[in-house]
Amino acid sequence: MTPKKPKAGAAEAARKTRRPPGAAARSRPRRPGAATADPADARLEALAAERIAIEAVSPEIDGGRFPAKAVAGGHLAVEADIFGDGHDAIDAALLLRPAGTTAWTEAPMVLFDNDRWHGSITLPENRLYDYSIAAWRDLFASWRSEVSKKYGAGLAIGLEIEEGCRLVAKAAADGTRGTAEQRKALKRLDRELRAGTAEGDRFALLMGDDAAALMHQAGPRTNLTRHKVLQVFADRPAAAFSAWYELMPRSQSGDAGRHGTFDDVVARLPYVRELGFDVLYFPPIHPIGRTNRKGRNNSLIAEADDPGSPYAIGAAEGGHDAIHPELGSLEDFRRLVAAARDHGLEIALDFAIQCSPDHPWIRQHPEWFDWRPDGTIKFAENPPKKYEDIVNVHFYRDAIPGLWHALRDVVRFWIEQGVTIFRVDNPHTKPFPFWEWLIGEIRAQHPEAIFLAEAFTRPKVMKRLAKIGFSQSYSYFTWRNHKQELAEYLTELTREDCRHTMRPNFFVNTPDINPYYLQHSGRAGFRVRLVLAATLAGNYGIYSGFELCEAAAVPGKEEYLNSEKYEIRAWDWDRPGNVKDDVRLVNDLRRRHPALQDFTNIAFYNAWNDSILYYGKRTADLSSFLLFAVNLDPHNAQGAHFEVPLWEFGLPDEAAIEVEDLVTGSHFTWHGKVQHLWLDPRQRPYAIWRLIPPGAPR
Numbered sequence: 001m002t003p004k005k006p007k008a009g010a011a012e013a014a015r016k017t018r019r020p021p022g023a024a025a026r027s028r029p030r031r032p033g034a035a036t037a038d039p040a041d042a043r044l045e046a047l048a049a050e051r052i053a054i055e056a057v058s059p060e061i062d063g064g065r066f067p068a069k070a071v072a073g074g075h076l077a078v079e080a081d082i083f084g085d086g087h088d089a090i091d092a093a094l095l096l097r098p099a100g101t102t103a104w105t106e107a108p109m110v111l112f113d114n115d116r117w118h119g120s121i122t123l124p125e126n127r128l129y130d131y132s133i134a135a136w137r138d139l140f141a142s143w144r145s146e147v148s149k150k151y152g153a154g155l156a157i158g159l160e161i162e163e164g165c166r167l168v169a170k171a172a173a174d175g176t177r178g179t180a181e182q183r184k185a186l187k188r189l190d191r192e193l194r195a196g197t198a199e200g201d202r203f204a205l206l207m208g209d210d211a212a213a214l215m216h217q218a219g220p221r222t223n224l225t226r227h228k229v230l231q232v233f234a235d236r237p238a239a240a241f242s243a244w245y246e247l248m249p250r251s252q253s254g255d256a257g258r259h260g261t262f263d264d265v266v267a268r269l270p271y272v273r274e275l276g277f278d279v280l281y282f283p284p285i286h287p288i289g290r291t292n293r294k295g296r297n298n299s300l301i302a303e304a305d306d307p308g309s310p311y312a313i314g315a316a317e318g319g320h321d322a323i324h325p326e327l328g329s330l331e332d333f334r335r336l337v338a339a340a341r342d343h344g345l346e347i348a349l350d351f352a353i354q355c356s357p358d359h360p361w362i363r364q365h366p367e368w369f370d371w372r373p374d375g376t377i378k379f380a381e382n383p384p385k386k387y388e389d390i391v392n393v394h395f396y397r398d399a400i401p402g403l404w405h406a407l408r409d410v411v412r413f414w415i416e417q418g419v420t421i422f423r424v425d426n427p428h429t430k431p432f433p434f435w436e437w438l439i440g441e442i443r444a445q446h447p448e449a450i451f452l453a454e455a456f457t458r459p460k461v462m463k464r465l466a467k468i469g470f471s472q473s474y475s476y477f478t479w480r481n482h483k484q485e486l487a488e489y490l491t492e493l494t495r496e497d498c499r500h501t502m503r504p505n506f507f508v509n510t511p512d513i514n515p516y517y518l519q520h521s522g523r524a525g526f527r528v529r530l531v532l533a534a535t536l537a538g539n540y541g542i543y544s545g546f547e548l549c550e551a552a553a554v555p556g557k558e559e560y561l562n563s564e565k566y567e568i569r570a571w572d573w574d575r576p577g578n579v580k581d582d583v584r585l586v587n588d589l590r591r592r593h594p595a596l597q598d599f600t601n602i603a604f605y606n607a608w609n610d611s612i613l614y615y616g617k618r619t620a621d622l623s624s625f626l627l628f629a630v631n632l633d634p635h636n637a638q639g640a641h642f643e644v645p646l647w648e649f650g651l652p653d654e655a656a657i658e659v660e661d662l663v664t665g666s667h668f669t670w671h672g673k674v675q676h677l678w679l680d681p682r683q684r685p686y687a688i689w690r691l692i693p694p695g696a697p698r
């Protein structure tokens with residue numbers, strides 16, 4: 001076959017493009033993203049555009065399967081490794097939008113070290129948000145950096161200036177980014193550059209701050225790369241920072257022979273508030289079953305006047321949406337909720353799904369329960385504990401959707417009565433999909449709802465419950481008493497893989513847990529555990545009686561003797577030897593010092609004594625910086641040399657720093673990094689100091 005003769009003019013065209021005469025003319029380069037005939041070419045083009053890597057994004061929970069947690073009014077801080085090939089300048093932005101909407105708000109990300117970038121953006125509302133990262137090659141920034149180096153080295157930069165002008169011209173022509181105003185200004189700049197003939201004038205314009213700002217705002221984003229869309233749920237602040245007080249409403253009459261009422265609880269509100277708590281939590285307030293009712297001290301035989309365990313929910317009087325008749329009416333309950341609000345307290349209720357054998361649902365919906373071949377229902381247990389007075393529902397088979405809807409409606413019902421905080425009993429014995437669905441359904445209408453998971457179970461199960469939506473989690477704190485185990489546990493909870501999903505609520509005791517440490521520590525131990533709980537975690541709680549140093553136990557067990565779970569008690573709320581002053585102090589400090597309103601900002605410092613836990617909490621800007629030293633040995637005085645973290649303020653080891661003792665109110669100065677402390681449990685087993693940064697007001 002004879003080769004075709006090149007057309008006239010083709011040789012000239014080939015010369016201009018340095019193409020050998022006769023070689024086929026290449027088709028005009030296509031715009032990226034323009035349709036290609038061959039799908040393989042389209043794939044290649046797409047691949048070729050991926051010049052930016054966005055990796056190791058944090059937070060990104062299980063590859064984006066679950067939303068991260070944050071607080072409305074606070075910030076979402078995101079980090080990622082972002083880099084490209086070669087030396088071009090890279091830029092990146094953090095993107096945010098309310099979930100279900102399309103327009104993104106942007107915040108700049110900045111490089112801080114080793115290709116690691118950081119960005120932060122405010123989460124204005126209590127709701128679910130989408131977030132992502134965009135990154136791109138910034139050709140104009142690259143050009144400026146390169147040309148200024150050449151200029152500095154005295155090299156000729158005529159061609160470079162022309163290249164810079166072309167970048168601006170392209171940006172002005174593109175006109176897809178920035179505001180109308182910025183696009184107009186970019187066109188003006190382009191015109192000025194075209195009009196200017198003097199190299200120096202054009203260079204000055206290109207290197208000016210205005211050009212840099214305009215190109216940043218309205219210039220093109222080359223090789224723009226987007227990370228996948230992730231989600232974050234911004235809770236209301238109480239999800240991350242709250243002090244809980246738990247009491248049994250029926251024990252509030254002051255007379256063990258009289259069942260307490262909601263009005264008795266109203267009378268106790270000033271006491272709870274004066275101690276500085278913000279959440280008042282009640283175990284179940286519903287009618288209690290009679291079948292297999294438990295007697296005092298968990299006995300399997302109840303006397304006629306035994307009130308039974310409040311967790312045995314449901315009787316002839318009603319189930320999960322009914323109120324125990326001796327506590328009062330629904331109207332009385334609403335009055336209590338309103339009165340609590342007037343005292344600055346929020347009521348939290350228990351959401352315990354189990355039913356007593358007398359619960360109306362068993363008759364109305366037998367398909368929601370697990371029947372055995374002999375026609376009986378299996379009793380509940382949380383091995384090794386046995387709960388002979390309750391049965392669990394069955395979540396599958398014919399229970400979908402009826403039971404799921406009924407349980408959701410129970411939560412909705414209590415929300416209608418003004419309650420939006422729920423402590424959920426034993427969530428780990430119910431299916432994960434159920435909780436994810438229920439919490440999602442409730443939050444869609446009530447983003448203010450807070451769910452505390454009472455799941456004392458395997459660590460990974462606890463973490464999964466947090467990931468699927470529980471706002472707070474009971475923790476192992478109750479059993480961590482030694483220096484090393486406390487430090488290790490806090491380190492685990494604040495690690496990257498946990499801090500964005502699980503918010504621990506450090507309860508010092510519960511109606512189910514009378515910790516061995518407290519049984520044997522005397523008053524000093526109560527002060528120790530209180531200070532640890534209130535200062536290590538954002539959320540903490542006490543079960544009433546703790547402030548009175550109540551420790552009487554069922555021998556050999558972590559159970560309270562004569563537990564209120566099975567009988568009505570009357571208490572002397574001014575019992576001598578109480579720790580109410582310590583409770584008031586820590587709750588007041590928590591309110592006044594922002595460093596105490598987070599739990600991820602903890603650092604353990606050196607105090608050379610294994611009985612002294614020494615740690616600090618601070619805000620990012622160091623304006624609130626507190627130090628805590630706690631003698632974990634409730635029986636013996638302990639002393640230690642310890643390090644004042646002067647380095648956190650950029651101070652040398654021999655510097656002086658002003659200190660406020662937050663217990664006594666005194667002010668003094670520490671000279672040098674190593675100091676000495678002495679903590680006698682008979683006087684006070686803890687010290688709390690505020691470091692005053694140099695130059696800051698006292």
Ligand SMILES: O=P(O)(O)O[C@H]1O[C@H](CO)[C@@H](O[C@H]2O[C@H](CO)[C@@H](O)[C@H](O)[C@H]2O)[C@H](O)[C@H]1O
Nearest residue numbers: 298309311312382386387388389390425426512
């Ligand atoms: O199983 P957990 O240790 O997580 O404890 C929680 O759930 C228990 C079952 O609801 C509950 O136990 C109490 O109520 C039971 C039912 O009435 C009763 O049989 C138990 O004796 C009683 O302790 C526990 O209080 C709750 O925190």
